Amino acid sequence: MPRKERRLKQKKKELLEAAKGSGSLSSWFMTSTTDGQRVESNRSDVEIETEEEEKEGNIEAQVTKAVQGTASQEMEEGEKEGNAEAQFEENVLEACLFLLEKGQVAMTEWRDPVIVSRMVSALVNSTDDQGVLIGNWSDSFEGGTSPTAWSGSGEILRQYYKSSGKSVKFAQCWVYAGVTTSVLRCLGIPTRCVTNFSSAHDTDLSLTTDIDLDEKLELLKDETNDSVWNFHVWNESWMTRPDLPPGNGGWQVVDATPQESSQGSYRCGPTPVSAVRNGQVNLKFDTPFVFAEVNSDRIYWQKNSDGSVSQVHVEKNCIGQRISTKAVGSDTRVDITHLYKNPEEEERIAVETASRFGSKPTLYPPPTENDVTIEIIMDGAGPCIGEDAKLSIVLTNKSSKQRTASLLYEVMVMYYTGVLKDTVKKDWIPIDLKFD
Numbered sequence: 488m489p490r491k492e493r494r495l496k497q498k499k500k501e502l503l504e505a506a507k508g509s510g511s512l513s514s515w516f517m518t519s520t521t522d523g524q525r526v527e528s529n530r531s532d533v534e535i536e537t538e539e540e541e542k543e544g545n546i547e548a549q550v551t552k553a554v555q556g557t558a559s560q561e562m563e564e565g566e567k568e569g570n571a572e573a574q575f576e577e578n579v580l581e582a583c584l585f586l587l588e589k590g591q592v593a594m595t596e597w598r599d600p601v602i603v604s605r606m607v608s609a610l611v612n613s614t615d616d617q618g619v620l621i622g623n624w625s626d627s628f629e630g631g632t633s634p635t636a637w638s639g640s641g642e643i644l645r646q647y648y649k650s651s652g653k654s655v656k657f658a659q660c661w662v663y664a665g666v667t668t669s670v671l672r673c674l675g676i677p678t679r680c681v682t683n684f685s686s687a688h689d690t691d692l693s694l695t696t697d698i699d700l701d702e703k704l705e706l707l708k709d710e711t712n713d714s715v716w717n718f719h720v721w722n723e724s725w726m727t728r729p730d731l732p733p734g735n736g737g738w739q740v741v742d743a744t745p746q747e748s749s750q751g752s753y754r755c756g757p758t759p760v761s762a763v764r765n766g767q768v769n770l771k772f773d774t775p776f777v778f779a780e781v782n783s784d785r786i787y788w789q790k791n792s793d794g795s796v797s798q799v800h801v802e803k804n805c806i807g808q809r810i811s812t813k814a815v816g817s818d819t820r821v822d823i824t825h826l827y828k829n830p831e832e833e834e835r836i837a838v839e840t841a842s843r844f845g846s847k848p849t850l851y852p853p854p855t856e857n858d859v860t861i862e863i864i865m866d867g868a869g870p871c872i873g874e875d876a877k878l879s880i881v882l883t884n885k886s887s888k889q890r891t892a893s894l895l896y897e898v899m900v901m902y903y904t905g906v907l908k909d910t911v912k913k914d915w916i917p918i919d920l921k922f923d
């Protein structure tokens with residue numbers, strides 16, 4: 488047996504024995520994660536102690552839960568029982584070690600949660616590398632299991648391991664996130680599932696969610712590549728970031744759903760949540776992408792026939808709502824939006840800081856005055872299957888003059904991934920708006 492293989496076998500044996508003794512490999516990465524607290528030296532002991540418990544809880548927890556639905560709907564309606572936590576189940580540790588080997592990460596780097604979590608975010612999806620799960624966002628799940636039907640990560644990891652690495656069918660974001668939670672917890676890295684409502688997908692690194700309209704304000708479907716998902720589920724893992732300036736240790740976004748490739752393969756993170764909050768999108772990894780998911784402005788662009796482009800409308804607060812995780816020790820939803828976004832004024836500074844690193848750096852401040860506001864109000868909890876949806880569009884003139892406006896509206900059917908299907912109703916109404 489070659490020397491490398493012998494060393495690998497020995498290491499696996501040690502790890503499996505360690506796991507049998509402690510129930511998990513939580514001590515494996517503990518040295519590096521505990522150091523993470525020291526980096527954040529400006530915080531109180533109480534805060535550190537609470538986080539210490541939270542971190543421990545996010546290794547040992549038996550159950551994980553991903554919240555789904557829409558930002559405006561009651562959580563109980565949209566919630567889905569997540570994967571029963573699998574890190575202690577039979578063959579799951581073996582499957583995780585199999586993944587580490589498959590990722591071809593040098594054994595000396597197995598102690599580095601930055602490298603391991605980045606590798607796991609690539610290997611949990613099948614794209615590029617025949618990783619654990621094949622994504623399927625269609626209506627047909629023939630030949631596999633529907634993403635909504637799984638009840639645990641253990642079943643998925645065992646199937647993958649026992650077939651020597653045949654990708655398992657099928658996943659969407661919450662399945663990828665559930666399996667990532669199990670794998671990283673099993674390897675001793677504190678990890679939790681996080682749901683972001685109205686989650687943007689910025690395809691051109693502009694750090695804005697862009698909607699392209701023609702001269703008549705009709706949607707240019709072929710040119711509008713950015714989209715907004717009703718919800719998206721990713722992970723956060725706790726670790727130090729000795730590779731970054733102080734203050735960026737702690738929770739890091741790790742996302743295994745294949746959306747955009749990063750340095751040549753479909754993976755995302757670890758991205759410091761603190762860097763996202765401050766708009767420091769120059770800090771690695773994939774901070775511009777995560778920033779746009781939670782904090783991009785939605786900008787409507789009008790493309791004129793002479794080639795000029797102008798901003799017609801900007802929505803500053805629609806992307807990134809009710810960012811949620813499950814409490815340690817109970818099923819309560821914990822709102823962690825404040826970890827991703829500063830209070831209003833500082834948040835604007837973060838958005839403008841981030842945009843300077845984007846592909847449209849001269850975007851701010853927006854050129855036009857905005858004294859007519861538009862608000863869309865849904866009746867009750869929003870649309871329900873089989874019932875009429877009622878909504879009002881309220882225009883308010885905040886200027887001191889009468890304004891003439893054209894209201895163009897279009898109601899469309901949309902998948903939760905932001906993909907548009909059909910137009911339900913569309914109209915263009917001229918309106919005179921008096922001032923108060």
Ligand SMILES: [Ca+2]
Binds near residue numbers: 610612
């Ligand atoms: Ca992959």
Ligand SMILES: [Ca+2]
Binds near residue numbers: 690695697713
């Ligand atoms: Ca964009």
